[in-house]
Amino acid sequence: MKHIFFSLTLLTALPALAQVPTPAPAQSKPLLLMGGTLHVGNGTVIPDATVAFDKGRLTYAGPQAGFTQDKSGYEVVDVKGQQIYPGLILPNTTLGLTEVEAIRATVDEAEVGAINPNVRALIAYNTDSDILPTVRTNGVLLAQITPRGGVISGQSSIVQLDAWNWQDAAVRADDGLHLNWPALILKLNPAEDAAALEKREKARQQQLRDLEQLLSEAAAYRSLPAGRKENLRLSSLAGLFDGSKTLFLHADYGKEIIEGVRFAKRLGVQKVTVVGARDAWMMLDFIKQNDVAVILSRVHALPRRTGDDYDQPYKLPAQLQQAGIRYCLDYEGGMEAPGARNLAFIAGTAAGHGLTPEQALTAVTLSPARILGIDKDYGSLEAGKSATLVVSTGDLLDMRTNNVTRAYIDGRGFNLTNKQTYLRDKFKGKYGQK
Template identity: 80%
Template sequence: MKHLLLALCLLTAAPALAQVPAPAPPQSKPILLLGGTLHVGNGTVVPDAAVAFDKGRITYAGAQSGLTADRAAYEVIDVKGQEIYPGLILPNSTLGLAEVEAVRATVDSREVGDFNPNVRSLIAYNTDSDILPTVRTNGVLLAQVTPRGGLLSGQSSVVQLDAWNWQDAQVRADDGLHLNWPPMVIKLSPAEDAVAVEKREKARQEQLRQLESLLTEARAYREQPAGRRENLRLTSLAGLFDGSKTLFIHADYGKEILEAVRMARRLGVANVTVVGARDAWMMLDFLKQNDVAVVLSRIHALPRRDGDDYDLPYRLPSLLQQAGVRFCLDYEGGQETSGSRNLAFIAGTAAGFGLTKEQALEAVTLSPARILGIEKDYGTLEAGKSATLVVSRGDLLDMRTNDVTRAFIDGRALHLDTKQTYLRDKFKGKYGLR
């Protein structure tokens, strides 16, 4: 009891600025950003640009010389010398589902059991997470919150990162289902005998049989007449066959990708995206021919095999780009929740190993918007789209110059205070620094 009272005292004594900032209010007046360099998100760069938006939608984005509207009607913000970017989009993330990854009670990213297609990550999304403000300060403004665990983990949803609750946060609810493809069975050590290997292979084949049976049953259930008794598991899978949901297959090895995509196509799944895909460089023609998109994970990694080039993970985005395979970047891996603030720098690495800067930017803006089905409103800065954007004093993709000065979601000006900035300012004051 004594420790509980002490904890409560510490929490109530914490200054307001150290807490998660309240969501920004709706845009109340037209805003005009003038003089910055506009990165549209589709490869176009406009120097000395103007971006105007009202009621959360962009009304003009282009050269300042082409702006014909009366500037007196806007709140004009001078961003000369700065860079204007679309808000970055983070796919395949546990943001808002996990707070302190080492503390089990703060992790709500997985459900028990192997087959949970009816699980919805959206309703577990925590808009009060202390991590969200730190991610926004590096330009990440939207995320696909994704369940983990089991064979069929459940359904992900796309959210914007400044909201009172999950209902306000949702951008696209239940956009897809996530399948963790059973890994290939290989001999784990010289001491493992053939019987043990065969036993694991039989277990894997049984998982695949159950998966195929479930998907086959879901397709047949979808074709049943109205008035049938509802089955939540089968109902949640129906969207895979009419294209309203995407099947996100988490697989890395080439053989796994091959058999997973072939099974999905054979069973009539309309939209397939491979997540992880570290062996995608072996499957370029296959991915292109089958129109399979890739959410590329962990390019800040060592090569998988001794014979691979040292820079293969860094070059993989450019190999996909050259082959014409649709792809985007994520930040899955160790400390993926807190580390997701570094998404921009993942793209920066790709720009240093074959992609142009604008291609790298597209891999974290327009490309994920297309893969997640939200490109109508997000991903680029064009008239008619959502005013979801960031302004940086330097290159957003370069960790040395990234300095976000302003951020807007649907035209709402975000607070960029975080616990880290509060502590920085606090101790600067203590030591007389500016």
């Protein structure tokens, strides 16, 4: 009987620990955050500020002295001494698609095959992922859920991170196509002979021909009369030619970036964003002249070449800023999904290597909102926009002082607990810490 009782207790306790907090209900009463320092997200900082929101929308965000409405109908929260920020936006991520990277059954980020423009990451997004609450606790409230693998991985979507299901989570569905540009053929193995190198080059050229044929067919498909039999692969690419979707070109080497951008422009693609772009510092003029946005990956990385500056990855955001290039930051790399909680600290590193703190904040709030096409509602704290924000007792971009005490998505204040906070509190108790 003791064994049975213990087993039943364990079975009931484990699910309770594993469950993600219930999504918050819609905002029911107007709310005021008063006395905090407001970081708008566009470079403006307002001390002793008031932020008011109702029905999920901001009605006021400015100096406390400028708010003259009757406060009696509001729930008033004193955040004096704290910092108020827009919710961080994470582009190019597998959040909700990957749970435990070492367990294949929990990884749903890639489809079989090399060219899958009709694949939609959104329908695979898991709102019950245990990783999502750990990311929200550090201020990340929206994300671009992005497929991986192949040459054309599929279509990404932008979601908010407190929802019952993928339908509720969707902020902008199918915002763009992700193209992994075929890598340049480099002889990295001294033992590789000329014939093997030539074989790899021929395979790459065939990939480029296949890509060109596919995009040319997709452009022609748009001109066919209504009532035609739908071709899902071609119709999913149609938005690239009218600007309703963005081509996210994943490339790192300078020559790959130039080749990929010229390829897309030549075939009539209207909006191109380079993802990765670790060699962007070598071709700032090219990127600027072609009006290409950049989603910069791997700021926390070693230099790519032995001759590069030791801090080249850290200072690249500042170089893009100085060149006037549209850019934002992501978190792509090893342990990508759980590591996404460090997005704020990626921006903090950039702030320590040439960016101002507010420029770094913009790189993870308003800039990604603009690049992803959701800046009408998200990315900055201005009247009329969504009340998606976080409150921290310290600097959100500094891992030493980051401490989010409140967070709201579309005005809904949600539970900030997660497995990591549970374990923290558990072991604080064990060792007698307060």
